[in-house]
Structures are given as C-alpha cells and as structure tokens.
Amino acid sequence: MFSSSAAKPTCTYAPTRSGKVIIDILTPDYTGAVMCDGYRGYGQEQLPKATFGSCLIHIRRPFIELVKGLTLKNNAQATQAVKLLSRVFHKENNLRYKTPVEKKAQRRKLVKPLLDAFYRFIEGIAYPMHKLKDAVKNALKLKDRVYQIFKIGELPLSNNSIEQSIRPSTIIRKNSLFAKSTAGAEANAIFYTIVQTAKLNNLDIFKYLELIFEAYTRSQNLDLKAYFPWNPTVQKICGK
Numbered sequence: 001m002f003s004s005s006a007a008k009p010t011c012t013y014a015p016t017r018s019g020k021v022i023i024d025i026l027t028p029d030y031t032g033a034v035m036c037d038g039y040r041g042y043g044q045e046q047l048p049k050a051t052f053g054s055c056l057i058h059i060r061r062p063f064i065e066l067v068k069g070l071t072l073k074n075n076a077q078a079t080q081a082v083k084l085l086s087r088v089f090h091k092e093n094n095l096r097y098k099t100p101v102e103k104k105a106q107r108r109k110l111v112k113p114l115l116d117a118f119y120r121f122i123e124g125i126a127y128p129m130h131k132l133k134d135a136v137k138n139a140l141k142l143k144d145r146v147y148q149i150f151k152i153g154e155l156p157l158s159n160n161s162i163e164q165s166i167r168p169s170t171i172i173r174k175n176s177l178f179a180k181s182t183a184g185a186e187a188n189a190i191f192y193t194i195v196q197t198a199k200l201n202n203l204d205i206f207k208y209l210e211l212i213f214e215a216y217t218r219s220q221n222l223d224l225k226a227y228f229p230w231n232p233t234v235q236k237i238c239g240k
Helices: 019-026 056-067 072-093 100-123 130-141 143-150 160-175 182-200 205-218 232-238
Strands: 033-035 051-053
Touching: 051 143, 056 072, 056 130, 072 100, 072 130, 100 130, 100 143, 130 143, 160 182, 182 205, 205 232
Parallel strands: 033 051
Antiparallel strands: none
C-alpha cells in the first residue's frame, strides 16, 4: 500500500495478509470504507469503526463457474442467478448522477429492487447442493457488505478496475528478479502507484514520469504537492 505526505512518499509492504497488517496501516480508529470480500483477516474485529463493502463481481463469479458445467438443475438455477445479477450491473452502469448523494439516491430507486430480486431468488433455492450451496452461502454472507452501496455513494459495485490496475505489479512480481524481496516490493509499490494515479488523472504516463524524474535530478528537496497528478500545472504539461 502506498501513501503520500507533504514531506515524503511512503509505502508499506508486508509478506502476509494477516489482520495485523491492515491494523498497522489504517489503525483501529479508521472510520472510512474498505472494499473487501469474505477474508476473515479484514473485518470489524480489526477495524471496528470502518464500513466494509464487497465486490458484486466476486459474488457472481461462483455462479458463472456453475453455468459453465454442472448438472442441468444446478445450471438452471445458477443461470437465473447470473441473469438477475446482470440486470443489476446493467442498471448500475446506466445511472446518471453528478454527486455521490445523487448516485446513492439513484441506486436506491433503480438498483436496489434488482439486487433484492437476486437475493430473494437465491434465498428461495431449496436445498442447494455442492458448489451451488457454496455460491449461495458466500452471497448471503456478503449481503450486508454489498448493501452498503445504498448508504455510501462512493462505494463501487465492483473492484475490478482496481484489480486490473494492480495486475502489472502481480505479473512483474512473478517475472522479475528481486521483485519478491522487501526492497523490490517497496520499489514496485511506489512505481506502480505513481503510474496508476497518473492514469486515473488522465495524464500521459511517459510525460509525467519524464517530468518528475527530471525534477528530482535537479533537486531532492522538492515540493511534492507541485508534482501531484491533479496539480493544474502538471495537468497542463502532461494532460492528454
């Protein structure tokens, strides 16, 4: 995890996903939102004041796997579950809003009835078996987390975009020498955070890296705020 301060960029690396790591990074007083699925190490026990959301694509994935090849009965039920979730995603993608408050209101009006229909359906499946049972159990376990989107407009319905943004670092970790060392992990965290943050701010990556590297070679006592990707001057120089 990478963060920045006015003084110096810092990154946190740990070779484990234990609950202690997220406590050390966010502290027990953290009151924001966390997108996290059913992993027991990240929950209210570790962050009692936080709000937890959950990715609906991860909930859908086991049903899609069932559609690809189980018995006809389970396949039909899984297919219906996928269809119901597809309606949720379609409606979410077509919402029109300008603020998180408007998004929350639109979700409650247009998305919630569709998500309610999905949960009514899976709750009504009598005696689900094997992998279908696991898929239903997982969806029900994460229901409260998913429904936080109707309370917090900023929470995404899916964290797929984040997973795609960190995929390059996962690939380089597997293919590059020293990437799994602590120093290598820290270097990768810094580099990819810079790149992905620049992308999110619609910058030309090459121009932005060229700008900050040149600035750093001239002086190591930079005013970092002047080089943040959302700085108007940086936007003018490096914007697409």
